[in-house]
Amino acid sequence: MVKNTATSVVTIERYIIEQERLYPEATGELSGILYDLALASKMIANKVRLAGLADILGAQGTDNVQGEAQQKLDVISNDIIKKAVDHGGRLCAMASEEEDDMILIPDHFKRGKYCLLFDPLDGSSNIDVNVPVGTIFSVLKKTSPGVEAQLSDLLQPGYKQVAAGYVIYGSSTMLVYTTGQGVHGFTLDPSIGEFLLSHPDMRIPASGRYLSVNEAYEQHWTEPVRALIRRYRGMDGKRAAMNGRYIGSLVADFHRNLLGGGLFAYPANTKSPKGKLRLLYECNPLAFICEQAGGAAIDGTQRILDIQPTELHQRSPYFIGSKNDVDIAVEMLRAP
Ligand code: P6P
Numbered sequence: 001m002v003k004n005t006a007t008s009v010v011t012i013e014r015y016i017i018e019q020e021r022l023y024p025e026a027t028g029e030l031s032g033i034l035y036d037l038a039l040a041s042k043m044i045a046n047k048v049r050l051a052g053l054a055d056i057l058g059a060q061g062t063d064n065v066q067g068e069a070q071q072k073l074d075v076i077s078n079d080i081i082k083k084a085v086d087h088g089g090r091l092c093a094m095a096s097e098e099e100d101d102m103i104l105i106p107d108h109f110k111r112g113k114y115c116l117l118f119d120p121l122d123g124s125s126n127i128d129v130n131v132p133v134g135t136i137f138s139v140l141k142k143t144s145p146g147v148e149a150q151l152s153d154l155l156q157p158g159y160k161q162v163a164a165g166y167v168i169y170g171s172s173t174m175l176v177y178t179t180g181q182g183v184h185g186f187t188l189d190p191s192i193g194e195f196l197l198s199h200p201d202m203r204i205p206a207s208g209r210y211l212s213v214n215e216a217y218e219q220h221w222t223e224p225v226r227a228l229i230r231r232y233r234g235m236d237g238k239r240a241a242m243n244g245r246y247i248g249s250l251v252a253d254f255h256r257n258l259l260g261g262g263l264f265a266y267p268a269n270t271k272s273p274k275g276k277l278r279l280l281y282e283c284n285p286l287a288f289i290c291e292q293a294g295g296a297a298i299d300g301t302q303r304i305l306d307i308q309p310t311e312l313h314q315r316s317p318y319f320i321g322s323k324n325d326v327d328i329a330v331e332m333l334r335a336p
Contacts, residue, residue: 010197012038012175012186019181029090029112030139030163034177037137038186038195040084041167041175044077044121044135045188048169051127073127074098077120077135090114092142093149095312097122097281102151102312114162115140115153117281123249132170134251138285139163154280154312158305164285168251176202176255178292183258204295205261208322211242212253212264220269225300228332232263232325239328250277254286254320258293263321263329267300275299275317279309283316296326300333 016034020026051073078098085091089110094103097119105111118137126133139162144150165177173188175195185199211232218226227236234241242263247253253264268275277283287297287304297304297320307316319329 012195015197032088032090036085040081043080045169045173074121074124081120091116095154111147113142119281126249131249132252135167136285137165155309157308158284161288164288166251168255178289183289183293202293204258204293207324208262209260210245210257210262212246217269221267224333225267257321261322263325266318268317274315277318279314279316283318290320296323
């Protein structure tokens with residue numbers, strides 16, 4: 001008998017379509033958005049991999065060796081994502097960390113029923129020193145009447161998300177996403193240019209190994225936050241000490257904690273009284289993923305996904321990761 005030598009590789013395209021088939025009412029629009037984002041991720045990965053050679057490192061406003069106006073990689077990534085998704089007829093609006101206002105779909109393209117919010121290249125300052133960076137995205141369904149999108153379509157609480165994901169451009173390029181049916185990770189095989197299913201049904205351990213926080217801000221935290229971080233460090237004897245791991249790149253810190261268990265914290269501080277991270281396209285998508293993997297995410301007083309946004313680029317304090325460790329934060333940060 002001839003042995004079947006074909007590998008049972010599952011590409012992201014195959015996985016998305018198989019997931020879609022579980023829902024007879026699905027129109028395929030959301031699948032299309034995910035395909036387009038997977039394509040954009042491959043294009044960004046190429047740019048990130050060659051940034052040092054292509055002389056597109058550094059800050060905007062300087063000229064490269066050819067004397068051309070240099071663009072920051074995150075601006076380039078922003079354009080790649082917009083061009084990958086704006087013509088598919090699935091979106092009615094977008095929002096990007098790189099652009100102040102809501103981004104409407106060009107008039108000559110058909111509009112759809114979804115909104116896409118994204119940080120095209122989070123942590124891009126790390127690129128110059130070869131530290132992993134990431135793309136983060138969130139998908140909402142339009143709620144306002146009529147074809148034209150309204151700002152209210154973007155300012156929805158995180159529990160309304162229909163999909164969320166991130167791409168980490170690290171030692172390998174991985175795309176991790178959820179549509180509310182668990183969390184699934186795909187690793188890019190550059191030899192064939194395909195994202196292959198490598199981490200089906202990802203689950204975050206209930207208690208974490210890693211504590212990810214920038215301790216340089218300790219003097220700027222409130223006393224309850226300082227006590228909480230001491231608890232995670234094992235200093236009050238009520239919890240075993242966690243290992244400190246802080247890369248300073250949100251997607252990389254989150255991804256490691258998702259796999260190994262951990263707690264990432266970016267508390268409010270006197271320098272950033274609302275916290276640093278953006279609610280709509282950083283905190284919400286990772287919180288959706290984390291909850292789908294069995295974890296949790298709060299702002300210190302409430303569930304991240306319950307926050308009603310009021311501004312496109314609003315920031316939030318952030319505590320996200322293993323459920324038991326977020327529960328400690330809930331207990332210790334609860335108003336007296
Ligand atoms: P800090 C990167 O600039 C970023 O937005 C996130 O990726 C990261 O988690 C955070 O800022 C790091 O901030 O203040 O610790 O350097």
